[in-house]
Amino acid sequence: MNTNNVSPLGNVSREDRELLIGQRGATIWFTGISASGKSTIAIALEKALHVRGVHSYRLDGDNLRLGINNNLGYSQEHRKENVRRAGEISKIVCDAGLVALSSFISPFRQDRESVRKSHEESGITFVEVFVDCSTEEAERRDPKGLYKRARGNEIKNFTGIDHPYEPPESPDIHLKSDVMSLEQEVEKLLEFITLNNILGEESKLQS
Amino acid sequence: MNTNNVSPLGNVSREDRELLIGQRGATIWFTGISASGKSTIAIALEKALHVRGVHSYRLDGDNLRLGINNNLGYSQEHRKENVRRAGEISKIVCDAGLVALSSFISPFRQDRESVRKSHEESGITFVEVFVDCSTEEAERRDPKGLYKRARGNEIKNFTGIDHPYEPPESPDIHLKSDVMSLEQEVEKLLEFITLNNILGEESKLQS
Numbered sequence: 001m002n003t004n005n006v007s008p009l010g011n012v013s014r015e016d017r018e019l020l021i022g023q024r025g026a027t028i029w030f031t032g033i034s035a036s037g038k039s040t041i042a043i044a045l046e047k048a049l050h051v052r053g054v055h056s057y058r059l060d061g062d063n064l065r066l067g068i069n070n071n072l073g074y075s076q077e078h079r080k081e082n083v084r085r086a087g088e089i090s091k092i093v094c095d096a097g098l099v100a101l102s103s104f105i106s107p108f109r110q111d112r113e114s115v116r117k118s119h120e121e122s123g124i125t126f127v128e129v130f131v132d133c134s135t136e137e138a139e140r141r142d143p144k145g146l147y148k149r150a151r152g153n154e155i156k157n158f159t160g161i162d163h164p165y166e167p168p169e170s171p172d173i174h175l176k177s178d179v180m181s182l183e184q185e186v187e188k189l190l191e192f193i194t195l196n197n198i199l200g201e202e203s204k205l206q207s
Numbered sequence: 208m209n210t211n212n213v214s215p216l217g218n219v220s221r222e223d224r225e226l227l228i229g230q231r232g233a234t235i236w237f238t239g240i241s242a243s244g245k246s247t248i249a250i251a252l253e254k255a256l257h258v259r260g261v262h263s264y265r266l267d268g269d270n271l272r273l274g275i276n277n278n279l280g281y282s283q284e285h286r287k288e289n290v291r292r293a294g295e296i297s298k299i300v301c302d303a304g305l306v307a308l309s310s311f312i313s314p315f316r317q318d319r320e321s322v323r324k325s326h327e328e329s330g331i332t333f334v335e336v337f338v339d340c341s342t343e344e345a346e347r348r349d350p351k352g353l354y355k356r357a358r359g360n361e362i363k364n365f366t367g368i369d370h371p372y373e374p375p376e377s378p379d380i381h382l383k384s385d386v387m388s389l390e391q392e393v394e395k396l397l398e399f400i401t402l403n404n405i406l407g408e409e410s411k412l413q414s
Contacts, residue, residue: 011250012257012265021228021262043218050219055228057303058219068295071288081278088275092296096264096305 017097023054024200025094027119028189030103031112031168032131033160034146035138037177037185038103041131044186046101053204056099059089074157080111087115094124099199107159109166125198129189130171135160137178224304230261231407232301234326235396237310238319238375239338240367241353242345244384244392245310248338251393253308260411263306266296281364287318294322301331306406310338314366316373332405336396337378342367344385 018024028045030038039060049056061082065072069085072078083106090100106112112128119126138160139147150158157163168174173192175185190205192198199205225231235252237245246267256263268289272279276292279285290313300307313319319335326333345367346354357365364370375381380399382392399405401412 012253016257017262017264020257020260046219050223050227053227055224055304057224057299059299067298068292085275089296089299091274092264092266092300093303096300096303097262098303 014095014097017095018200019202021055021097023097023099023203023205024125024198025097025099026125026127026198027090027094027100027102028127028129028193029090029106029112029115030101030129030131031106031171032133032177033107033135033138033165034105034158035141035143036131036133037175037182038105038131040182041129041175041177041185041189042101042103044182045189048186048190049099049205054099054199055097056101057093058101058103059086059093060103061086061105064089076157079107083108083111083115087118090115091119091122091124094119095122105159105165107163107165109168112168127173127192127198128168128171129173129175130168131175131177132167133177221302221304224302225407226409228262228304230304230306230410230412231332231405232304232306233332233334233405234297234301234307234309235334235336235400236297236313236319236322237308237336237338238313238378239340239384240314240342240345240372241312241365242348242350243338243340244382244389245312245338247389248336248382248384248392248396249308249310251389252396255393255397256306256412261306261406262304263308264300265308265310266293266300267310268293268312271296283364286314290315290318290322294325297322298326298329298331301326302329312366312372314370314372316375319375334380334399334405335375335378336380336382337375338382338384339374340384 030042032038042058046056046058064086069082072082083104086102086104090102093100116126142148149155150161159165194205237249239245249265253263253265271293276289279289290311293309293311297307297309323333349355356362357368366372406412
């Protein structure tokens, strides 16, 4: 390790942390309806990065709602706040030098754009991945039985049933999860990250 | 890198991330009144860890209040929520495999205990550092002019003036910042972390 990277007077900067860890921080943001496959894809990418020596950290709605967002419900205002906090935590993960793999339905274009803008203002790369799956297919999968409960009116404001989902107009990556295999999806993600040098030239992905 | 550490079927676990980064996650939590020196000490420790190859990330009130906590004020309820969120983010930083250096006035014993408990429930080490400074000395320093504004009634509910601070009864580390030098404080912290093997045997601090 080259300790000359740290100025003896200044604070440790994001660049210092990135040099130490050997990669640049970046957020890969997965948006899509419930059961579209966001978390499944994020988990597979997390593993693919890990075995290549890249440090990432996965954030998702289920997870954050158990901790920092346990005081939020599903009203329009709370969904907005859920996405805002998720974006801020993603930035913290990146600032620490890691890759944030963030899966959130994040149904509103404006909220996603706020998260992108807030990343860009901090000089952090934000990659929007649209996990595109028809409602029919998502409803057929329904691993948590949520669509069934929404159809039975047990859950209100369910995205895709009685609450809107605004698809990205120009996502960085478009994955059609009802026709692509998980392997194809991960390959497409790794290819994008590598070709665009998202994690920096020092990253193990580039070597 | 030994890819055998990752089971081909399971998700990437905290242990997997810790193996990859070569250290265990832990939170070092600095509590004390305004201008007691919390952030100054955290910054010095951050640098000391960094030059030794240890990955840490610093969180403080000023910082979080610009981002994730920008919708919180200084009422009792909001201070409680500020500390709760700070604790949850510290846990995320640790879960990612890093050392969280968290400086928050965190005036109430009960709130700090909740943060400790929540760490322990997740199997994460929590080290409470009491940055102990007399109000007289802190008020003499007053780098942000906050005590002056509190005395002039421009700021209400100011800890140490018209809002209570409950000192830790048995902190893990007690730093008397009005008599110790910064070098002595950092030395004491490094000694504690090393002797108690807080970052694990693989950590660069132990080798």
